[in-house]
Amino acid sequence: MSSHSVESYLAARTALISEERSIRRDFRELQFATEEELQADQIVRSIKLEEAKTVWAADHPDIPNVFPGMAYLSARNLITKTKIFELISKMPKGALLHSHLDAMVSASVVLKYALEEPAIHVKIPNRLTKASLASTPPAFRGLKPSEYSDEVCLTSNLYNPGTWVQIKRARENFSDQLGGPEGFDAWVIDSLTILPGEAYEKYDSMSKIWEKFQNTFNIIGGFTRFYPLKKKYFKEFLLSSIEDGISFVETRLVFFRGYLVDADGEESVGYSELLTAFRKIIQEVKDEMANQGRPDAFFGCRIIYTTLRFVSCEELDWYIDDCIKLKQEFPDLIAGFDLVGSENDLKPLIYYIEPLLRCKSRVEELGLDLPFIFHAGETFGDGSEADNNLYDAILLGTKRIGHGFSLIKHPKLIQMCKERGIALEVCPISNEILRLTSSVCNHPLASMINQDVPVALCSDDPSVFGNMGLSFDFFQVLMGSDLNGLLTLRMLARQSLEHSTLSNIEKEKALASWGKQWAIFVRSVVDGSIFA
Numbered sequence: 305m306s307s308h309s310v311e312s313y314l315a316a317r318t319a320l321i322s323e324e325r326s327i328r329r330d331f332r333e334l335q336f337a338t339e340e341e342l343q344a345d346q347i348v349r350s351i352k353l354e355e356a357k358t359v360w361a362a363d364h365p366d367i368p369n370v371f372p373g374m375a376y377l378s379a380r381n382l383i384t385k386t387k388i389f390e391l392i393s394k395m396p397k398g399a400l401l402h403s404h405l406d407a408m409v410s411a412s413v414v415l416k417y418a419l420e421e422p423a424i425h426v427k428i429p430n431r432l433t434k435a436s437l438a439s440t441p442p443a444f445r446g447l448k449p450s451e452y453s454d455e456v457c458l459t460s461n462l463y464n465p466g467t468w469v470q471i472k473r474a475r476e477n478f479s480d481q482l483g484g485p486e487g488f489d490a491w492v493i494d495s496l497t498i499l500p501g502e503a504y505e506k507y508d509s510m511s512k513i514w515e516k517f518q519n520t521f522n523i524i525g526g527f528t529r530f531y532p533l534k535k536k537y538f539k540e541f542l543l544s545s546i547e548d549g550i551s552f553v554e555t556r557l558v559f560f561r562g563y564l565v566d567a568d569g570e571e572s573v574g575y576s577e578l579l580t581a582f583r584k585i586i587q588e589v590k591d592e593m594a595n596q597g598r599p600d601a602f603f604g605c606r607i608i609y610t611t612l613r614f615v616s617c618e619e620l621d622w623y624i625d626d627c628i629k630l631k632q633e634f635p636d637l638i639a640g641f642d643l644v645g646s647e648n649d650l651k652p653l654i655y656y657i658e659p660l661l662r663c664k665s666r667v668e669e670l671g672l673d674l675p676f677i678f679h680a681g682e683t684f685g686d687g688s689e690a691d692n693n694l695y696d697a698i699l700l701g702t703k704r705i706g707h708g709f710s711l712i713k714h715p716k717l718i719q720m721c722k723e724r725g726i727a728l729e730v731c732p733i734s735n736e737i738l739r740l741t742s743s744v745c746n747h748p749l750a751s752m753i754n755q756d757v758p759v760a761l762c763s764d765d766p767s768v769f770g771n772m773g774l775s776f777d778f779f780q781v782l783m784g785s786d787l788n789g790l791l792t793l794r795m796l797a798r799q800s801l802e803h804s805t806l807s808n809i810e811k812e813k814a815l816a817s818w819g820k821q822w823a824i825f826v827r828s829v830v831d832g833s834i835f836a
């Protein structure tokens with residue numbers, strides 16, 4: 305009879321764990337960590353352990369289901385009080401590769417900008433009462449002086465639904481019963497953001513939460529189609545990203561066939577003019593950083609041209625044409641092409657196969673560097689149309705995959721992403737709020753990282769979700785696995801630059817700049833000055 309000794313069992317166990325760990329991605333990270341990085345990693349691990357016992361194990365009477373990696377919107381106020389968050393806020397994060405430009409500046413700042421614009425007006429479709437306030441969305445627009453009305457109050461009994469009121473007046477005269485001017489601010493801000501009660505209770509299905517989510521874009525569009533505001537918005541997006549340690553961005557902008565509205569209310573600003581303004585703002589921000597002695601803080605911004613997944617094939621041909629023209633005019637600015645909107649409800653990529661293949665041929669003929677960078681697999685389906693988008697995205701040669709949440713179910717596609725260097729733009733907080741997962745702890749991210757699928761961590765729509773910058777998403781990554789540490793975050797930051805659309809030479813420069821900032825950050829963790 306053979307005997308099983310505990311010693312030999314423990315030896316086999318240790319051997320298995322180390323064998324398995326050695327094929328995980330983070331093991332390779334360890335191989336080229338400096339002594340100082342290893343020390344910093346230990347410091348982060350001990351703070352994480354400490355806070356698991358204090359912050360995340362304490363009783364918080366007003367907060368449900370508390371644990372590290374818990375539902376983001378409920379956790380947010382706790383997160384911002386942690387030392388880990390303070391530390392991550394100061395971390396250089398590399399590139400932000402997946403974001404939607406209309407959701408990048410916090411709602412309170414946008415409202416402040418709007419109140420400075422006399423042309424911006426607001427209207428509502430029905431009477432506002434305490435009962436109807438939360439379900440009545442405001443609509444905004446920049447008007448021509450000839451369209452201004454005498455109406456000064458949205459909340460009076462005499463208000464005729466559908467009449468435009470100048471935003472500043474609407475705010476000043478907002479009824480006291482609805483909270484006065486502060487009530488107006490809260491109403492507008494709530495219409496542009498998702499609150500915890502909405503994400504976790506009121507909108508308890510994916511289609512309900514998507515409806516609220518999509519509405520925030522319909523509302524914000526009234527502001528961001530107003531050209532003077534859009535320019536301020538864009539600059540604020542870049543500056544606030546830099547303050548969070550992001551040094552390069554590729555952001556998705558939905559292009560329409562029409563024009564933006566100028567200060568005089570005329571729809572007269574085309575996309576060439578907008579992109580020229582963006583280019584100037586990017587340069588201004590680079591100059592400002594250089595003047596502040598922070599030349600490594602910002603490397604630039606590019607736009608991923610997008611249209612929505614409900615256009616017809618003929619319309620898509622038009623948008624592709626438009627995108628190609630703009631790429632020829634702004635080769636430095638246009639990074640790629642994508643289709644956006646709910647994959648679960650709208651058209652799959654295969655529906656557009658003819659225009660997409662025509663696009664591929666033209667881009668090749670013209671020798672343009674204009675990759676597809678498709679959203680795909682933002683679903684918990686396995687074999688659904690949204691999930692099948694992964695096959696099409698990869699076959700069509702996508703440079704990266706937006707989300708790829710369902711990739712985990714596809715062994716062959718995982719292998720292809722690894723072989724071809726197709727990075728996933730993973731947005732854990734977005735996926736949680738849009739009801740694909742209940743916590744970062746059961747998000748496929750850890751599995752993707754461990755299996756060595758390239759990943760860039762992204763925030764998606766931070767002004768709607770309240771995860772401004774990338775600090776909150778990085779925080780969640782640290783919470784999402786017991787093994788994730790500072791080296792995991794280093795890997796994600798570096799991969800974001802490696803999988804950007806920058807040329808190889810630009811990438812080297814951007815990585816070198818990031819490396820310098822990273823070394824300073826690591827030192828400040830080790831010598832404790834980060835908390836000074």
Ligand SMILES: O=c1[nH]cnc2c1ncn2[C@@H]1O[C@H](CO)[C@@H](O)[C@H]1O
Nearest residue numbers: 404405521558644645646679764765
């Ligand atoms: O996570 C996402 N997946 C798919 N589409 C999205 C996501 N976030 C925003 N949009 C879409 O992008 C447009 C603005 O750029 C919005 O209209 C929204 O439908």
